[in-house]
Amino acid sequence: AGGAPLSCGRVDGAAAEERLLTTDRPNYPFSWSRDGVLLFVSISLRTVQDVWTLRTGAERKAAPFLETPFVEGAPALSPDGRWVAYASGESGRTEIHVRPFMGSGEKLTISTEGGNEPVWSRNGRELFYRSGDAMMAVDVTTSPVLSAGKPRRLFERRYELSSALW
Numbered sequence: 001a002g003g004a005p006l007s008c009g010r011v012d013g014a015a016a017e018e019r020l021l022t023t024d025r026p027n028y029p030f031s032w033s034r035d036g037v038l039l040f041v042s043i044s045l046r047t048v049q050d051v052w053t054l055r056t057g058a059e060r061k062a063a064p065f066l067e068t069p070f071v072e073g074a075p076a077l078s079p080d081g082r083w084v085a086y087a088s089g090e091s092g093r094t095e096i097h098v099r100p101f102m103g104s105g106e107k108l109t110i111s112t113e114g115g116n117e118p119v120w121s122r123n124g125r126e127l128f129y130r131s132g133d134a135m136m137a138v139d140v141t142t143s144p145v146l147s148a149g150k151p152r153r154l155f156e157r158r159y160e161l162s163s164a165l166w
Contacts, residue, residue, distance in 0.1 A: 021054055021062055031077040031084075033101070039065065039075040039084065051075045051086055076118045077101060083142055085110065085118035085127055096129045098146060110138050110148050133159055 020038065021027065031039040036056040043049055051066040051073065066072045070090035077084055078101075085098045096115035099107040110118070115129040115136065127138045127148070134156045139149035 020056060020060065023062075027052075030075045033077055033081050035081075039077060041073045041075070049073050051084075074117050076120055078120050078142060079122060079124040080142065083124075083146065085120065085129075087116045087118065087129075096127070098127070098140070098148070100146075105146075108146050108148055110140075110151070111136065112151055115151075128154075130159060133157060 023042070026043045028041045029038055030041060033039075038054040038056065040052055040054060041049060042052045047067055047069060049071045050064055050068070052062055053065045054060065054062045065075070065084070066086065066088070068088075068090065070088055071094075072086055072088045072090075075084050075086045078098075082101055083098050084101045085096060087094050088097055089095075091109075093114050094116055095109055096111040096118045097107045097109050099105060110127055111129060111131060113131055115131050118127055118129045120127055124142055125140060127140050129136050129138075131151075135154045136151045137154050138151045141147045
């Protein structure tokens with residue numbers, strides 16, 4: 001499959017759309033940091049689906065954030081910009097994990113019975129995700145160390161099934 005340019009424009013339409021990256025693979029934007037780093041999903045034949053970063057500005061540079069033999073997707077940056085929640089199939093089932101955005105550190109598995117489409121609360125103290133037809137929530141503490149409570153079901157509704165991790 002041919003790639004498509006990764007582009008953006010101002011929400012208010014005050015500026016023209018700008019091409020950020022052109023590659024030979026499909027790319028899907030997800031989350032922006034305050035300092036202009038874009039988290040996006042990149043599809044490849046070798047590693048299937050990975051999470052990449054793109055530094056914007058004068059020195060545009062794309063680099064892998066998570067590039068593994070497993071399918072990763074739906075990256076969501078925490079409101080404080082320190083953590084990335086994402087979906088990964090490395091356990092054999094898609095689960096939600098959180099890891100540091102910059103620097104090193106261990107990942108923390110958030111979901112316990114499958115998960116997809118993570119979204120942070122505005123204050124960064126909760127993480128929401130979908131598990132099948134259930135909307136789940138987990139209390140999260142990001143300082144001084146990352147920790148998470150037990151997932152709880154908020155409600156259940158019928159959702160369209162998708163094989164994509166977003």
